[in-house]
Amino acid sequence: MQPRISQQAFAQILQRGVGGGASPAAPFANELYDIIVGNGLDLAVTLAFFVHESQFCTTGVCANQDTKNWGGRRRAFKQQRGIGRARRAPLRGYASWPDSVRDWCELILYGYVNKGLDTIEKVVLVYAPRSDGNVPESYINTVRRMVAAWQGRAFEPVNNHIYPHNIQEALLTEAFLSADMDCHDNWAFHKYMLSEAQAGRLLGMPIDDSQIIVVDDTSCAVQVFALDTLYTPLAKEANETNWSDVRRMSCLLQQAPPTEPQPSQPNLPPSSSFSSTTRL
Numbered sequence: 001m002q003p004r005i006s007q008q009a010f011a012q013i014l015q016r017g018v019g020g021g022a023s024p025a026a027p028f029a030n031e032l033y034d035i036i037v038g039n040g041l042d043l044a045v046t047l048a049f050f051v052h053e054s055q056f057c058t059t060g061v062c063a064n065q066d067t068k069n070w071g072g073r074r075r076a077f078k079q080q081r082g083i084g085r086a087r088r089a090p091l092r093g094y095a096s097w098p099d100s101v102r103d104w105c106e107l108i109l110y111g112y113v114n115k116g117l118d119t120i121e122k123v124v125l126v127y128a129p130r131s132d133g134n135v136p137e138s139y140i141n142t143v144r145r146m147v148a149a150w151q152g153r154a155f156e157p158v159n160n161h162i163y164p165h166n167i168q169e170a171l172l173t174e175a176f177l178s179a180d181m182d183c184h185d186n187w188a189f190h191k192y193m194l195s196e197a198q199a200g201r202l203l204g205m206p207i208d209d210s211q212i213i214v215v216d217d218t219s220c221a222v223q224v225f226a227l228d229t230l231y232t233p234l235a236k237e238a239n240e241t242n243w244s245d246v247r248r249m250s251c252l253l254q255q256a257p258p259t260e261p262q263p264s265q266p267n268l269p270p271s272s273s274f275s276s277t278t279r280l
Contacts, residue, residue: 019210023056077107
């Protein structure tokens, strides 16, 4: 299959990231590109799975524990490639990004595609089943939206969303989709938004995707919501960022020092009756 994303574009996507800075896999972009193409898989789909699972390994267990786990897998397709499990999480670790991507590609090719699961929809229903607490329709829409964007096509969402028996999760997902965004329950800002709502400190819905801003020598991840703005200071090394350190702009404003009062001005007569030419 002719690649629909160029090698240069693939490298740029990993370097640019999606709100959490460059992916730690970015320095290996050329080798990873060759592995994916060599297995005949769609580069955009492969990247979209990486985004959905860990924001290109800039958040969650992948970033905090450097698991190099491209697809958020609990076990390696070929066990000799795994190097143990993450602490306090059932995710497999890998020694290198090429090992991780090669393992993921072979899983998809031999465990899914060659068994007739040859579309995004078919793969996700098995890869991220409802029985594990996932919402496959949301996952599918995330992958399809990113693939369409990278390939310059219009996005067509999956209709007839079906959710497990959790009305809160279903409504939250639909609210995000209505704003052309996806809700990720493992992303720091989205987890914080939900916890604040449960505590009665509403943020409202997000009105833009998360972004990186730079102020002097400090970088921050920022996401704007209807009623407030969230931000997290980024460490110099991306994998050292404390993503649980989510802050509200409203709290920052409350901590700002009060404005110094201006000295009072003497009462002067109107300018029409007092000017520099008036004689005393």
